[in-house]
Amino acid sequence: MNVIISKIYQKNLTSIIKLKSSKNVVEILRIFFEEEIESLKKQLVIFQNEISRFQSVPLIIGQLVEKLDKNFCIIGSTTGNNYLVRIISTIDYDKLKLNSPVALHRNSNALVNFLDDEGDSGINIILPIEKPKVKYTEIGGLEKQKEEIRETIELPLINQKLYEEIGIDPPNGVLLYGPPGTGKTMLVKAIAAKTAAAFIKAVGSEFVQKYLGDGPKLVRDLFKTAKKYAPSIIFIDEIDAIATRRFDAQTGADREVQRILIEFLSQMDGFEKNLNVKIIMCTNRIDTLDPAILRPGRIDRKIEFPLPTIQEKRFMFQTLTSSMNLSREVDMEYFISKKEKLSGAVIAAICQEAGIQAIRKNRYIITQDDFLISYKLNVGFPIQIPDFYI
Secondary structure, eight states: OHHHHHHHHHHOEEEEHHHHHHHHHHHHHHHHHHHHHHHHHHHHHHHHHHHHHSSSOOOEEEEEEEEOSSSSSEETTTTEEEEEEOTTTTTTTGGOOOEEEEEEETTTTOOEEEOOOOOOTTTTTEOGGGGGOOOGSOOOOHHHHHHHIIIIIIIHHHOHHHHHHHOOOOOOOEEOOOOOTHHHHHHHHHHHHHSEEEEEEEEEEGGOOOSTTTTHHHHHHHHHHHHHHSSEEEEEEOGGGGOOOOOOOOOHHHHHHHHHHHHHHHSSSSSTOOOEEEEEEESSGGEEEEEHHHHHHTEEEEEEEOOOHHHHHHHHHHHHHHHHBBTTTOHHHHTTSSSOOOOOHHEEEEEEEHHHHHHTTTOOSSOOHHHHHHHHHHHHHHHOOGGOOO
């Protein structure tokens, strides 16, 4: 009896209170066991729900292709086949939308529920607070490229009425091409920071998925998301991964890449074209792109990013070294006048390595010798630039 009473003290505060106000041990035991039974009933219900959840038939996901009537519809599966299925009576027929995901019973294939559109679940949307803080003034040179991309992307989003008064359609997209490290992505970051539009970033290789049909679906989801958050900018880096010149494909992988390109082309100038969605594409190999993606209407302007001239090299060195603690003996003209062709990324690497050399020697001032060592390290083994860029 003492053991039971001690358990009452340990497990139940209500019993403790009633123990102090009553000397009837039988009453105390009755209260204790009633509360224990209630607690066990609650646990039993929880465990029964878990068991029923594990024993229930799992659902499969399909896509609504066509609505026949309130009782039947056609569903497309992930295998590529279409099925005629029954719609259960509890489904609101008016809320069913074409090409929307639905849940089907695994055994009877009956439509038991409609799902929310998850088209933008894998799309990388950069919010205004997450946009890179890059300004046009922080980019050395590229004055012509800055003007062209602002006319093509920024101005139509800010002042679309200007194009309506003139009587022309604003440009749809722009292609940035040139050798690596010439400032293509840096200029896109400045555009993203300047405009208030939603910025959607993707890489060409992301559209090549494991299963057939997933790549074109991801392209459709990309443009659907862009229209949802319009005005928006779609930035696709390394577009040559999916937009190479088409050929007679012999393998399923090559045919899938070509299907992705076809879907991409149809979305760029389809019947549901949205003037508030702008497309920026980058590539290092414009010579490999398919002619269909380069034609006007899809890509209205092609902006080349060549290797910088002497004047642009001077501007880049001045921009990069403006915040550096340089010694008076540093002569930037010595490096600017050299004959080697340098990209903007190499110039930035030279300035950064010069600072690392000063840190290595426990100095707060960067000297001419630091730049000489840095120049040799970064230009001693220059990157081979294709002939069509020189």
